[in-house]
Amino acid sequence: MRHLSPTDPTPRDLGFAMPPEWAPHAATWMSWPADDDLWFGHLEDVRAEFAELVRTIARFESVQLLVRDDESEQDARERLGSADVKFHRVPLDDVWLRDNGPIFVRREGGVSNDETRATSSLDPQPPSLSFINWRFNAWGGKFDWENDDRVPEYVAGALNAAHWDRPEVLEGGGLEVNGAGVGLTTRSCFLTDTRNPGLDEAGYAALLRETLGIEKLLWLDGGLENDHTDGHIDTITRFTDERTIVTSVEPDEDDPNHEVMARNLIALRNMTDAQGRPFRIVELPLPANYLEGAEGRLPPTYANFYIGNGFVAVPQYGDPNDRRALEILAPLFPGREVIGLSSRAIIQGGGSFHCVTQQQPAGTVWKGE
Structure with a gap:
């Protein structure tokens, strides 16, 4: 397993x-909730x-589930039964794997150039x-x-994956990408001073260009x-394809979320993609x-929905707007089943489905050759 540093070639x-x-995903990584105090006495409902x-x-796809102790593993096994889940015993603080887990990057496949083969039989290579x-x-x-900060190293060992170690703080829930450079x-x-003091907008743009391929x-x-x-960003505004953005709005002018969401909506309407298109x-x-x-x-x-192989899991809260949200999202994901699931207990911890998942894209794990 090879570690690459900021002095090595960048991604x-x-x-x-x-x-x-x-x-396409190879799997989804998650962590099982274990601490009743963190859930303010709601652990049973959260686990359900x-x-x-x-x-x-x-x-739809395999789940790689981190569990921190015997009780957590036994509880998860009993609740999940024969589901396609692989268990990993790992010390954990909490469950927000979107933020403490690895952020995967992929290099698209080319062709094999094995000199033992005739050039007429070049084979496509997987990503x-x-x-x-x-x-x-x-x-x-x-x-x-x-403990949660060490999870990416555990994943690296489990996959035997070469990877880059960075000194900056960055959470997966803080960033959305459209797969086309944006x-x-x-x-x-x-820009909080408790993450990367001194790193401004231009600094982040340069960092994410070299590490994640974000051109804009x-x-x-x-x-x-x-x-x-x-x-x-994943609690308010998401890409659903390269050119479509869904963003949260609050029509009640007396609600504290109204003004910020309204400003965001105006800003989004004036933004363009990497080719300058709205x-x-x-x-x-x-x-x-x-x-x-x-x-x-x-x-x-x-x-805070989660997009997987053939499905989208959308949080529901027993709210009058639950059905309307599903009706808005369903047409944005043709070919995927849009599924509403309860998150009324999970939200007690401050997040929902996207926050507790991390996708492993399909591809052959790179060993650093």
Whole structure:
């Protein structure tokens, strides 16, 4: 297993880039919830929702599930039964694998040039797969993070994958990509002084160009009220294809989310892709009802959906807008089953389905040759 540092050739140098979430997956990585205190006494309900999510994903692709102890593994095995799940015993602090897990990059396949073959029998080669191991500090030191920061190294060992180790803090939920050179993020998250002090918009643009193949980085101002991630993009605004963006809106002018979402919508309508073409912008309502948690208002959102092989899992909250959200999203994912699943307990922890998943794109694991 080879480790590459910032002094080695970058992913971009070697032709790697982050694929979009809708590209084919080899598997989904997740972590099983284990700490009742972190869930404010809701662990049983959270595990029930997790089990339904894992079983749904496993209908379409393999799930690689991290469990931190005997009790967690036994509980998960009992709830998941014969689902297509592989268990990994790993020390864990929490479950937000989108943020503490690896961010995979892929190099598209070419042709074999094996001199033992005639040139007339050149064979297509599958994509090569690697990842970036960013630092994770629990959104600026808000919670325990030391075990979760080690998860990418465990994944590297499990896959025997060469990968890049970076000194910067970066969470997967803070970045959206369209697979065609465009990235989308928020200033409220990336520009905090508890992540990468001194790294400005231009610095991030250069960093993400070399590591993830993002040629054009677009910025929104902020996210949802009381989002402990400081406004991750995946809670409000998502790509559904190269040219389409779905973004959260709040029509109630008295709601604290109204102004930020309105500014984001105006900004998106003035943005263009890597070729200078405007995006198609689709408005997605936030849940209509106010949800209260142990630490104040919760940030429920339908934008935190997860795209997998043949499906999209969309969080539902027992809210009047649940059905409307599914009706808006379904036409944006032709060929995929758009599935609504309960996330009323999971949101007690501050996130939902996208936050607890990390896709492993299809491809042959790169050994660093």
